Amino acid sequence: MHRFLFISLALVCLLAGCSAPQTRDPATDESDSLDAYFEEEPADNEMGSAEFGLQDPMDTVYTYDGESLEIPFSITGASSGKTTEIGVLLFVDGVAQPYSAVYEDGTELEESYMQVFNLDYEQQENFDMVFQPVTGKAGETVPVMAVTILEPSFVAEGPDNPRYGFHHQESATTSRQISFVADAPAQTLATAGTDYNVVDLPQDILDTLAAWGATDSLDTTATLSLGVEDGNYIQADGKTATITVQLYGGPETDFNITLFINHQPVQLNGADYLSVRTVKNQMVEATFQIDTSALGALNTVYAIAVTPEDGELEINNPVKTASVLLVNGEV
Known part of the structure; x- marks a missing residue:
């Protein structure tokens, strides 16, 4: 699992408005220490943080054979004294993918493009992302990636104050691969x-x-x-x-x-x-x-x-x- 901290920074917005800084998923093995990714402690004005990741090794290739894919995912609140709201999107071959979150006890969150979690410190959610892919043909191998959005419930106040600041920062996992031995269903394409x-x-x-x-x-x-x-x-x-x-x-x-x-x-x-x-x-x-x-x-x-x-x-x-x-x- 990788750790992502969402921190308010004083940035100069140059080209595309005041967008949030991108936090890249380091291309290292999943077993590496989380602390290796950070050299400094979070700032006092940290908006929230979470550890998250696709749970299978980075060289994992999932096989789609016509049955729903199940990809293990985990997300954990990492801000002491804070509740962090995180939305999780999924992309297959670069295309937004609806999925349901299915827990080990059988609890299932209804299929949606974004699942939203409110995480207290060290609160962990482990589940399978379950879906029929929206793209893919037999013989193809395509990437699958999860993308998180910070505080998705935030909406700007109105025309007098339309700024989002550092709300809705995104981060992403490194990709895994899906190998298709069957075509994705026509009804979901x-x-x-x-x-x-x-x-x-x-x-x-x-x-x-x-x-x-x-x-x-x-x-x-x-x-x-x-x-x-x-x-x-x-x-x-x-x-x-x-x-x-x-x-x-x-x-x-x-x-x-x-x-x-x-x-x-x-x-x-x-x-x-x-x-x-x-x-x-x-x-x-x-x-x-x-x-x-x-x-x-x-x-x-x-x-x-x-x-x-x-x-x-x-x-x-x-x-x-x-x-x-x-x-x-x-x-």
């Missing part, structure tokens, strides 16, 4: 959209990178944005919202992008996710009209991009936008 544009990087992004001496980061680091500056929000009319997704940076690779509203994936022009290939020194961009008629007044929007080429490239993976407030109608 997720549909990919491929309607996007490749455009020149806006000059203001290039200028900001140059000013901070960070131009070289375009070669190594992917950035995902909703095109909303920090301190702003998305306004909907109660029926639809216009949302733009932008991805750039890092080596050229495939990404699957899922848009979430209130932590649930939403349809993107009839598709479940957007499948893109990045282009060096350019930006992938897509704009969607999202149905908001069933939403309340204040909502959270973010996108997560996951590359199915995980482990083959030196790139940050997954990539999450800052969470953004969606105001639906008059407030």
Whole structure:
């Protein structure tokens, strides 16, 4: 198991608004000491912490033969004197995957894209992630990864204060692999959209990178944005919202992008996710009209991009936008 601490830091938000720092899962053996990952004690203003991970060894390959997959997972509260709220998402081949949490005593949490846990210090939850995969064909081997979101119940106050600060920080496990000897069920398959544009990087992004001496980061680091500056929000009319997704940076690779509203994936022009290939020194961009008629007044929007080429490239993976407030109608 790996340990992840979610800590409020004073960061300068450069390109994509005030997004949370990404905590990468160290690519080491599961038996390594947890303390080896940290050189300093948590700050006094720590928002919460948890230890979590997929429980099987990192070289584990799960076999899908038509029966539901069961992947052991564990998460433990690690903040003394605090209750930490953590949401857990699952991605198969870079695609958001609904799952149920099944405990050893038979207790089962209803299938959902995100399971949420409120963890006191040293409180541990051990369960199997049980699911029929939403993607995969016989003969394929694809990655599976869990992604956590800190304090998912937090929603910004409103138009006068739309900031999320360091709420909704994400962290991720290292991937395991699923080998398919049977096709995923047709009724569960997720549909990919491929309607996007490749455009020149806006000059203001290039200028900001140059000013901070960070131009070289375009070669190594992917950035995902909703095109909303920090301190702003998305306004909907109660029926639809216009949302733009932008991805750039890092080596050229495939990404699957899922848009979430209130932590649930939403349809993107009839598709479940957007499948893109990045282009060096350019930006992938897509704009969607999202149905908001069933939403309340204040909502959270973010996108997560996951590359199915995980482990083959030196790139940050997954990539999450800052969470953004969606105001639906008059407030």
